[in-house]
Amino acid sequence: MTDRTLRTIVVVCVLYVSAQIFADIASLRILFIAGFSIDGGTLIYPFTFTLRDMVHKVAGESIARTLIFLAAGINLLMAGLFWLVSVLPADMFVGEQAEFGFVLAPVFRIVLASIVAEVISELIDTEIYSLWVKRFKDRLQWGRVLASNAVSVPIDSAVFVLIAFWGDLPAEVVFSIFLANIIVKGFVTVLSIPGIYAVKDRHLEEKSKNQ
Secondary structure, eight states: OOHHHHHHHHHHHHHHHHHHHHHHHHTTSEEEETTEEEEGGGGTTTHHHHHHHHHHHHHOHHHHHHHHHHHHHHHHHHHHHHHHHHHSOOOTTTOOOHHHHHHHTTHHHHHHHHHHHHHHHHHHHHHHHHHHHHHHTTSOHHHHHHHHHHHHHHHHHHHHHHHHHBTTBOHHHHHHHHHHHHHHHHHHHHHTGGGGGSSOOHHHHHHHHHO
């Protein structure tokens, strides 16, 4: 593996985990855009699908799976830290600082929803991506992104929305968030397709190295 490939893997993995964390925190706020209710995390979370595809391409299926579970663990650790900080006694010389708990403590439910949805949908995404690569090799790389996301995006959206918001928000708002998630994620999928061409295929690199 070349230094350039290693740097690419590090950068893409960091971007993936960062986007997961940002999305979980941003999802605490429900926005209203273009007639749809939409959780704030949807503005950045869709990029994780293509970032995962990029990791799969440059590092392989095993590393992609490891990244999925690692990101889930980091998000869970973040939620636990937020909860711990919110229940520990505050320095009253500064003030009660109750806002921290009010805003960030509920992130645990968002993180739980994100982890379950992420693990289910991303593993499905990985399998479909692998099947596409086995069928078409290095051809039609844009199809890897479209095919895998076409299945994983609706599953991810349904699981996340139901766990994160069902029972706390009106049913029509939950359904609106679900639709908005699919629309935004679909748009971002198409927008981010060039990213899959920005990294070199691991198998092609190994092949050229052995020649």
